[in-house]
Amino acid sequence: MEYDTHEDSTNRVGSTPKYNSKAFWTKEFQASDRALRKFHERGKKTIKRFCDDRDVHNVAPVTSLNLFHSNIVTLRSMMFGQTPRVEVDRRFNDSEDDVARTGTLILERILNTDIQLEGGQGFQEALQYALDDYLLPGLGVCRVRYDFETEEYESSTTSFSEDGDEVLEVETLEEVTDEWVPIEYVHWKDFKWSAGARIWSEVRWVAFKTCMPKHKVEKRWGKKIAEALNYKTEKPADNDDPDQTSPQQVAEIWEIWCKESGKLYWYSDGYDKLIETGDDPLDLEGFFPMPQPLMANLTTGALIPTPDFYYAQDLYNEIDVIEARISILTKAVKAVGVYDKSAEGVKRMLQEGVDNDLIPVDNWAMFAEKQGIRGQIDWMPIESIVGAIQQLQGLRNDTIQLLYQSTGLSDILRGQSSGERISATEQGLKAKFASIRIQAMQDRFSQFATGLQRLKAEIISKHYAPETIIKQSNIAFTPDHVYAPQAIALIKDDENAIWRIQVRPESVAMVDYAQMKQDRMEYINSLAMFMQSSAPLAALDSGITPYLIELLKWGLAGFKGSQEIEGVLDRAVNQAVQAQAQKAQQPPEPSPEEKKQQGEMQKMQMQFQQDMQKQQTQFQQAMQEIAAKQKADMTKIFAKLQADIQKEAAQARFNMMERLTQPGGNGA
Numbered sequence: 001m002e003y004d005t006h007e008d009s010t011n012r013v014g015s016t017p018k019y020n021s022k023a024f025w026t027k028e029f030q031a032s033d034r035a036l037r038k039f040h041e042r043g044k045k046t047i048k049r050f051c052d053d054r055d056v057h058n059v060a061p062v063t064s065l066n067l068f069h070s071n072i073v074t075l076r077s078m079m080f081g082q083t084p085r086v087e088v089d090r091r092f093n094d095s096e097d098d099v100a101r102t103g104t105l106i107l108e109r110i111l112n113t114d115i116q117l118e119g120g121q122g123f124q125e126a127l128q129y130a131l132d133d134y135l136l137p138g139l140g141v142c143r144v145r146y147d148f149e150t151e152e153y154e155s156s157t158t159s160f161s162e163d164g165d166e167v168l169e170v171e172t173l174e175e176v177t178d179e180w181v182p183i184e185y186v187h188w189k190d191f192k193w194s195a196g197a198r199i200w201s202e203v204r205w206v207a208f209k210t211c212m213p214k215h216k217v218e219k220r221w222g223k224k225i226a227e228a229l230n231y232k233t234e235k236p237a238d239n240d241d242p243d244q245t246s247p248q249q250v251a252e253i254w255e256i257w258c259k260e261s262g263k264l265y266w267y268s269d270g271y272d273k274l275i276e277t278g279d280d281p282l283d284l285e286g287f288f289p290m291p292q293p294l295m296a297n298l299t300t301g302a303l304i305p306t307p308d309f310y311y312a313q314d315l316y317n318e319i320d321v322i323e324a325r326i327s328i329l330t331k332a333v334k335a336v337g338v339y340d341k342s343a344e345g346v347k348r349m350l351q352e353g354v355d356n357d358l359i360p361v362d363n364w365a366m367f368a369e370k371q372g373i374r375g376q377i378d379w380m381p382i383e384s385i386v387g388a389i390q391q392l393q394g395l396r397n398d399t400i401q402l403l404y405q406s407t408g409l410s411d412i413l414r415g416q417s418s419g420e421r422i423s424a425t426e427q428g429l430k431a432k433f434a435s436i437r438i439q440a441m442q443d444r445f446s447q448f449a450t451g452l453q454r455l456k457a458e459i460i461s462k463h464y465a466p467e468t469i470i471k472q473s474n475i476a477f478t479p480d481h482v483y484a485p486q487a488i489a490l491i492k493d494d495e496n497a498i499w500r501i502q503v504r505p506e507s508v509a510m511v512d513y514a515q516m517k518q519d520r521m522e523y524i525n526s527l528a529m530f531m532q533s534s535a536p537l538a539a540l541d542s543g544i545t546p547y548l549i550e551l552l553k554w555g556l557a558g559f560k561g562s563q564e565i566e567g568v569l570d571r572a573v574n575q576a577v578q579a580q581a582q583k584a585q586q587p588p589e590p591s592p593e594e595k596k597q598q599g600e601m602q603k604m605q606m607q608f609q610q611d612m613q614k615q616q617t618q619f620q621q622a623m624q625e626i627a628a629k630q631k632a633d634m635t636k637i638f639a640k641l642q643a644d645i646q647k648e649a650a651q652a653r654f655n656m657m658e659r660l661t662q663p664g665g666n667g668a
Contacts, residue, residue, distance in 0.1 A: 018261075019258055019260075019261045019263065019265065019277075020265075020274060020277055021274075022267070022271075022272065022273045022274055025256065025265065025267050025274070026269075028194065028195075028205070029192065029207075029254075029267070029269075031194075031195040031196070032192045032193065032194065032195045033192075034195070035195040035196075035302070035304060036192065036304065038304075039137075039138070039139075039304050039305060039306070040189060042137070042138075042306065042307055042310055043136070043137025043138065043139070043188060043189075043307060044137075046136050046137055046138075046307040046309045046310070047136050047137060049066075049068055049309060049316075050068060050069050050072060050136055050309075051069075052064060052066050052069065064320050064323065064324070065319055065320060065323040065396075067316065067319060067400065067403065068309060068316050071407060072135050072136065073660065075135055075438070075441070076131060076132065076135060077656060077659075077660065078438055078442070079131060079438075079441060079442050079445050080127065080128060080131050080445070081652075081656075083115060083123070083124045083127075084115075084127075084446070084449050085112060085115075086108060086111040086112050086115070086453050087108065088104040088105075088107045088108040088111070088457070089104055090104055098480070098483050099483050099486045099487050099490055100487075100490060101480075101483075102475070102480045102483040102484060102486075102487035103487035103488075103490045103491050105473075105475070105478075105480065105487075106469060106473040106475050106484070106487055106488070106491065107457055107460065107473075107491065109472075109473040109474065109475070110460060110469070110472045110473050111453055111456060111457060113472065113473075114180070114181070114456070122182060122183060123183045123452075125185065126142045126183050126184060126185040126452075127142070127445075127449055129185040130142050130185055130294060130448070131294070131445060133187070133188045133294075134294035134295075134296060134445070135296075135308070136307065136309075137188050137305075137307055138295065138296030138297065138305035138306055138307040138308065139188040139191070139293055139294065139295055139296070139305050140188070140293060140294035140448070141185075141186040141187075141188060141191045141290065141293045141294075142183055142184065142185055142186060142290060142291075142448075142452055143183070143184055143186055143208065143289045143290040144181055144182070144183055144184075144289050144290065144452060144455045144456055144459065145181065145182050145184060145289070146179075146181055146281065146282055146459050146463055147179070147180055147181075147182060148176050148178060148179040148180070149176070149177050149178045149179075150174040150175060150176055150177060151174065151175060151177050152172055152173070152174055153172075153173055153174075153175060154170050154171070154172055154173075155170070155171045155172075155173050156168055156169065156170045156171075157169050157171070176465055176468070178468070179463070179464050179465070179468045181456045181459045181460065183452050183456065186208055186290075187209075189209075190208060190209035190210075191206070191207070191208060191209070191293070192206070192207045192209075192254070193205065193206045193207070193303070194206075197302075197303040198300050198301060198302060198303055199300060199303060200292045200303065202303070203259070203288075203303065204258065204259055204260050205256055205257060205258040205259060205260070206256075206257050206288055206290070207254045207255060207256045207257070207267070208254065208255045209252055209253070209254050209255075210252075210253050210254075210255060211234050211250040211251070211252055211253075212250055212251055212253055213231075213248055213249065213250050213251075214226050214229075214231060214249065214251070217229060217251055217253075221275060221276065225271070225275060228270075228271055228272075229251040229253075229268050229270055229271055230251060230268070230269070230270025230271075231249040231250060231251050232249065232250070232252075233246060233247065233248070233249060233250075234246040234248055234249075234250045251268055251270065252268060252269065253266055253267070253268045253275065254266070254267045254268070257287065257288055257289065259287045259288065262279075262280050262287070263277060263278065263279060263280065264276075264277070264278045264279070264280065264281070265277055265278075266278075282459060282462075282463075283462055284455060284458055284459070285458065285494075289455065290452075290455070291447075291448060291451025291452060291454075291455065292448075292451070293448075294444065294445065294448050296308055297311070308407070311406070312403060312406050312407055315399060315402060315403040315406060316403070318399055319396060319399050319400060319403065322392055322395055322396040322399065323396060325392055326389055326392045326393060326396065329385050329388055329389050329392070330389060332382075332385055333382050333385050333386060333389070334382075458494075460491070461491045461492055461494060462492075462494070466488050466492075469488055469491065470484065470488070475487075521638070
């Protein structure tokens, strides 16, 4: 932690006078605006180019081949194919750590239920908008909030006065009835950070802009502040079209999170002092209510993103110029020529001639002497124009291929093929190496989504009441409810939980149905082989059953989504141990007379055992027949599962193609 040596000691980092000054934040905002000015200008031009706004082109082509729009739509579809499912796992997958396993199950249930309840209005929508901002202007931002509802209730206590009289005291209290952590999208121009930072860890403060009408300002801060703020018409941050301006008058208010002072400040340019100063309401480990934003093309020189478009804009412009020339020359390719004005028959032939029609010509001898039609008319040489068009088309295709190499959208990713016959292995390697750049972008986006969910899990662990955690996870109605109190205590214990619980990144790209089926089939086959191999051991000695189940549980801990199945195996282990303990309780040592009687009984049972062995053999044969029938039934079930998965995959591809071909947005 550093101190400002140029000011009084009362203005040290963490003290209030320095940061409570309106002038201080005005200077900070001015420095941030200067640093972000070029980025904002580039971002606005990039969005206009994506929307095919011609006034930002370097040329005014007759026809524009907007490949930038097509490439962005392709990248968007490849990077975000589904709403991510959060996976929470034990950090070390210890099979005996049932408390941590139950804690992961609780967090996973709450996080995934929130995603499903939010639907298109919450997490999924925020991720989609942030991805669009990342691909176009180069900055995608989302943040988390902590909201709750309370209800008032009266609490009465009885006390006694000095005279010994009983006094009933009634106090009005509040209790939290519901809690939630929404994830919100932040527009790329509604977000600022401290100037001078080279990497994200050097950022001293971040600020989020909110446009509030007067009645909301008055409700939040009172009438006096509402009357003092400046209000203006609201318009889109990246659109200068006056027709898009809203008639509503709003005040621009910035919510500042200062890491150095550990406080929040509310700032408005039209107010002579800060609107409000408050303490950190979330107590997050990284302080900021957001992960590192999605920033394109960063360097360690300055934390300023650069849109991808500016690294390929020359190629995009060149393609537009070539396409414009092709369009102009294509319009020139038509039947145009000159003819002898005195040859009326030629003119009539062109204007009046139809199929199987003859045009009379006066003075035929003179007409023939001038070589007939060939001597009376001369057509424009369109062969040269067609040749120029073909040359331009070849140049355009070469430039497009160069653009694909520059942007990383290679032929294999766009579904194109050279027509050569290659093996499946070679095709897989080609796709793997061709998609390295896209995979890196997918991983970055997945980490961004994971960062938001980790912040959400941190807020749940620090601020949710245990009753809310039990209610939202519904853990009380599962077999693991016995571990719930300890698991909730672990979740609330930040220092201990970090070593035993982790939120894992999950892909947000398209679902690989073939891989999902392969993983499940591999697990079921491995489970079947283990049970088949361990059955003879359990038959020889029933006491070994608990150890076999523990071995199975150890192997199961490495599979995704195994928390609930492990709970079932825990109960199986307990039952096996109890059965073994009951069996271990042997009766007292029999007397000699009893031993003699037992010997006689054994002789009498010999014949009975032989009969039983025959019956057992018949029973085993019957069980083998049943097992064969069950195996056939499982084969049918697996075949149906494969058909259903293929059907879902086909439907997903159909939905994607339908969205990409819709007019006005996703058509490439």
